[in-house]
């Protein structure tokens with residue numbers, strides 16, 4: 475099975491946009507956090523998070539089919555491919571069925587909002603709380619590209635309280651805050 479180094483090399487080769495790269499690393503971190511919490515295979519779950527938007531920039535009209543075809547040829551596990559297909563169920567027709575599928579959907583849009591919230595705070599992610607994320611969620615002009623419906627849909631799929639899920643995503647991103655450049659000392663520069 476390809477490992478994280480292989481996946482990172484793929485990401486760096488396929489994705490040029492720095493914001494999209496960071497988004498993929500952020501989703502990876504959130505999904506990994508859930509894997510640790512649930513005793514799931516963190517390496518496997520991490521691959522799905524890391525690669526879920528692999529072809530979004532290069533082949534937007536076929537996203538994520540092109541990526542999945544390529545990943546299948548390279549021997550990526552079916553669970554990873556299934557999760558990537560199911561994170562765009564409306565297009566692929568593949569519905570989320572596994573725990574990983576649901577976690578990926580739930581972390582995708584919300585990670586984007588949490589990331590954006592960090593960037594507008596002088597203290598970044600250091601003292602970010604679910605409460606301030608909820609405020610941003612309700613302000614639809616903030617990070618307007620983040621679909622509030624998708625965020626809500628993800629929370630319902632997980633069956634967690636909204637604030638609990640937000641805290642989990644914050645904790646996941648906090649673990650890689652330096653790499654993402656979202657610590658207070660990074661964003662206040």
Ligand SMILES: [Fe+2]
Nearest residue numbers: 501526527582
């Ligand atoms: Fe995404």
